[in-house]
Amino acid sequence: MFRGTGMDEFAGCFCCGPRPGFPYAAIDAAASSSLSSPTNIEAMAEAGRPRVSSTSGGPVIDCHGHYTTEPPEFLDWRKRQIAAIGDASQAPSIDSFQVSDDRLRDSVEGAQLKLQRERGTALTLFSPRASGMSHHIGDAGVSTAWSRLSNDLIHRMTRLYPENFVGVCQLPQSPGVEPKNCIDELSRCVNELGFVGCNLNPDPTGGYWTDPPLTDRWWYPLYEKMVELDVPAMVHVSAAANRNFHTTGSHYINGDTTAFMQFLMSDLFTDFPTLRFVIPHGGGAIPYHWGRYRGIAQDQKLPLLSELLLKNVFFDTCVYHQAGIDLLTQVIPAENILFASEMVGAVKGIDPESGFNFDDTRRYIDASVTLTPDQKRAIFSDNVQRVYPRLRAKLSS
Amino acid sequence: MFRGTGMDEFAGCFCCGPRPGFPYAAIDAAASSSLSSPTNIEAMAEAGRPRVSSTSGGPVIDCHGHYTTEPPEFLDWRKRQIAAIGDASQAPSIDSFQVSDDRLRDSVEGAQLKLQRERGTALTLFSPRASGMSHHIGDAGVSTAWSRLSNDLIHRMTRLYPENFVGVCQLPQSPGVEPKNCIDELSRCVNELGFVGCNLNPDPTGGYWTDPPLTDRWWYPLYEKMVELDVPAMVHVSAAANRNFHTTGSHYINGDTTAFMQFLMSDLFTDFPTLRFVIPHGGGAIPYHWGRYRGIAQDQKLPLLSELLLKNVFFDTCVYHQAGIDLLTQVIPAENILFASEMVGAVKGIDPESGFNFDDTRRYIDASVTLTPDQKRAIFSDNVQRVYPRLRAKLSS
Numbered sequence: 001m002f003r004g005t006g007m008d009e010f011a012g013c014f015c016c017g018p019r020p021g022f023p024y025a026a027i028d029a030a031a032s033s034s035l036s037s038p039t040n041i042e043a044m045a046e047a048g049r050p051r052v053s054s055t056s057g058g059p060v061i062d063c064h065g066h067y068t069t070e071p072p073e074f075l076d077w078r079k080r081q082i083a084a085i086g087d088a089s090q091a092p093s094i095d096s097f098q099v100s101d102d103r104l105r106d107s108v109e110g111a112q113l114k115l116q117r118e119r120g121t122a123l124t125l126f127s128p129r130a131s132g133m134s135h136h137i138g139d140a141g142v143s144t145a146w147s148r149l150s151n152d153l154i155h156r157m158t159r160l161y162p163e164n165f166v167g168v169c170q171l172p173q174s175p176g177v178e179p180k181n182c183i184d185e186l187s188r189c190v191n192e193l194g195f196v197g198c199n200l201n202p203d204p205t206g207g208y209w210t211d212p213p214l215t216d217r218w219w220y221p222l223y224e225k226m227v228e229l230d231v232p233a234m235v236h237v238s239a240a241a242n243r244n245f246h247t248t249g250s251h252y253i254n255g256d257t258t259a260f261m262q263f264l265m266s267d268l269f270t271d272f273p274t275l276r277f278v279i280p281h282g283g284g285a286i287p288y289h290w291g292r293y294r295g296i297a298q299d300q301k302l303p304l305l306s307e308l309l310l311k312n313v314f315f316d317t318c319v320y321h322q323a324g325i326d327l328l329t330q331v332i333p334a335e336n337i338l339f340a341s342e343m344v345g346a347v348k349g350i351d352p353e354s355g356f357n358f359d360d361t362r363r364y365i366d367a368s369v370t371l372t373p374d375q376k377r378a379i380f381s382d383n384v385q386r387v388y389p390r391l392r393a394k395l396s397s
Numbered sequence: 398m399f400r401g402t403g404m405d406e407f408a409g410c411f412c413c414g415p416r417p418g419f420p421y422a423a424i425d426a427a428a429s430s431s432l433s434s435p436t437n438i439e440a441m442a443e444a445g446r447p448r449v450s451s452t453s454g455g456p457v458i459d460c461h462g463h464y465t466t467e468p469p470e471f472l473d474w475r476k477r478q479i480a481a482i483g484d485a486s487q488a489p490s491i492d493s494f495q496v497s498d499d500r501l502r503d504s505v506e507g508a509q510l511k512l513q514r515e516r517g518t519a520l521t522l523f524s525p526r527a528s529g530m531s532h533h534i535g536d537a538g539v540s541t542a543w544s545r546l547s548n549d550l551i552h553r554m555t556r557l558y559p560e561n562f563v564g565v566c567q568l569p570q571s572p573g574v575e576p577k578n579c580i581d582e583l584s585r586c587v588n589e590l591g592f593v594g595c596n597l598n599p600d601p602t603g604g605y606w607t608d609p610p611l612t613d614r615w616w617y618p619l620y621e622k623m624v625e626l627d628v629p630a631m632v633h634v635s636a637a638a639n640r641n642f643h644t645t646g647s648h649y650i651n652g653d654t655t656a657f658m659q660f661l662m663s664d665l666f667t668d669f670p671t672l673r674f675v676i677p678h679g680g681g682a683i684p685y686h687w688g689r690y691r692g693i694a695q696d697q698k699l700p701l702l703s704e705l706l707l708k709n710v711f712f713d714t715c716v717y718h719q720a721g722i723d724l725l726t727q728v729i730p731a732e733n734i735l736f737a738s739e740m741v742g743a744v745k746g747i748d749p750e751s752g753f754n755f756d757d758t759r760r761y762i763d764a765s766v767t768l769t770p771d772q773k774r775a776i777f778s779d780n781v782q783r784v785y786p787r788l789r790a791k792l793s794s
Contacts, residue, residue, distance in 0.1 A: 291718025
């Protein structure tokens with residue numbers, strides 16, 4: 001028997017993927033979970049405890065934060081959009097979405113901003129809720145409108161809090177639709193809204209994996225634009241529409257592992273020497289199996305992974321225990337690791353073993369006994385500015 | 398551009414899975430890679446080096462070995478079977494497969510048996526090549542004949558080498574076909590051939606994941622038989638038919654991660670308190686993200702993972718570097734870890750960083766500075782006999 005959550009209820013046929021029905025549950029779950037006193041807020045009672053001092057110096061920049069506390073008006077708009085699938089005349093216009101700045105402030109003041117202050121994070125690369133992208137819902141038109149609205153909302157947050165948030169955009173991907181369809185929205189977000197990167201979904205189907213791998217020429221026009229704009233992508237799947245997968249527990253991690261292995265077996269970075277990807281959630285399973293990947297590459301007569309991939313592929317620190325972070329920092333060069341917490345994200349509670357929030361990942365880096373102060377500074381601050389040059393430009397201006 | 402191998406060439410339509418065409422490449426690749434001086438054999442030149450002494454005592458039992466050096470006659474039979482898909486009158490009979498005992502001995506003497514001797518492994522739970530199961534090829538009839546032949550071959554190996562090999566069977570799974578269809582073959586292998594467990598594929602489609610999750614009642618009749626026979630299953634996917642996945646690099650690891658998360662979100666072990674699963678490849682991504690899984694369970698108001706799952710779920714040690722094994726043994730209780738190497742398997746070369754084969758996993762356990770001698774003995778010998786009681790009975794008889 002399956003103990004599902006709204007976010008991962010099965011809603012697909014056995015062949016061709018999702019059906020309407022799922023999205024409502026997902027949205028309902030999202031609305032109820034994010035807007036009614038998030039668990040993490042309750043957990044903030046631990047804020048008074050002394051934290052381990054950082055020896056790194058420099059600002060701490062979180063490269064992976066999602067707007068997971070959206071106001072209900074926003075989720076209502078999405079509900080109406082989904083309800084209108086199949087009858088475009090009923091679809092809400094982007095302009096029909098209205099919410100006050102005060103409502104937006106309320107949505108983050110007690111959440112992301114409070115956590116930033118408590119944890120000593122200077123700023124967050126902020127993008128729409130990852131599971132909310134749900135590229136499998138509706139067609140490319142639905143995805144385009146939803147992405148535009150989501151990115152506009154992020155843009156408002158970056159204007160309300162320019163010291164705290166820098167924008168990263170959702171792309172209007174859709175199953176079976178060529179990624180070049182995303183170029184206009186990427187350009188708009190970077191050139192007009194000041195965003196510094198994008199989230200790229202390697203499986204817009206939500207767990208059926210029927211689009212081409214990230215290394216197929218299918219994706220090349222989008223990569224050309226990323227290179228031209230000099231923005232990286234975080235590889236990030238969205239909600240699982242396939243009931244075999246739990247969104248944050250397996251689908252996210254599998255997406256990370258899958259993307260890395262696609263890169264390993266490809267010539268992608270020969271074709272695009274400056275293309276850059278961040279693999280979130282600590283790189284999925286990759287660092288844990290680093291010997292396996294080094295060995296597979298060697299069996300294939302490929303160069304060392306450091307030469308083959310590590311000029312183009314980076315890992316974030318969304319690994320929620322000290323042992324995991326210690327492994328990550330032991331096997332992956334520090335210059336390839338970017339600090340991140342994914343907060344307010346996948347895990348909200350306090351770890352009874354440590355007494356602190358699982359997703360308070362700064363503590364694990366601070367507590368590392370093998371990283372040097374220079375390496376910690378690289379992970380907290382320098383690397384992200386190198387990988388996201390438009391962020392560096394913002395910070396320098 | 399994708400640098401594929403025969404084993405993971407794309408051969409599926411974008412909707413409904415594999416087409417003929419793929420299997421030939423897979424078989425060709427398997428035949429050529431396994432039968433022409435495997436790399437690992439060449440790597441055996443390192444055998445003379447002194448190895449770290451085991452402080453564990455007791456026999457070292459490898460719970461995860463595949464027959465990956467099958468004789469060409471066997472692979473030829475499979476080619477003929479695949480060629481006859483769609484024209485059953487051309488299908489080869491099981492009885493038409495003929496190979497001498499000498500040919501079988503030749504296939505393992507210089508490979509698995511030599512490695513056992515060199516590495517000090519007493520015996521191996523031996524099953525058919527995992528990628529060779531390829532349940533996505535053909536229908537249930539094809540899978541049944543192929544499984545029967547594959548299991549019969551394993552049975553011959555266990556009779557030729559009763560001190561070295563104990564059988565674990567392949568199941569005749571097929572996409573969309575109820576798992577109860579596997580009961581007869583499981584019973585035959587256990588009751589007639591003396592096998593002690595089975596390999597269970599959580600995704601018979603080869604990467605499209607369109608069958609129900611392992612926690613669905615779809616699987617319950619098979620679980621009832623497993624419980625009755627008191628045999629565990631190793632959760633093990635087969636070859637990837639979906640070009641998004643690399644068979645050993647991502648599909649295997651994703652299968653492991655997915656299965657654990659299905660178990661976590663289910664009441665399966667309430668319904669089957671004595672059902673047991675081994676998750677191979679070090680548990681996929683699970684131990685690396687142990688904090689994430691503890692946190693997700695806590696957010697869901699579930700019991701501690703130790704209570705929820707660890708009476709029923711076990712992890713093997715197929716993790717090919719010291720840092721990975723150290724993490725595994727740090728976060729997972731020693732009583733839940735079973736020694737395994739997956740040899741001759743996914744990675745065949747020598748790690749230039751250690752000077753030893755990547756898959757010589759005994760060295761990592763031996764070298765652990767945190768495991769006690771009792772814990773090492775549990776991992777090498779005791780646990781596997783507890784999880785596979787029919788193995789214990791064999792060793793006691």
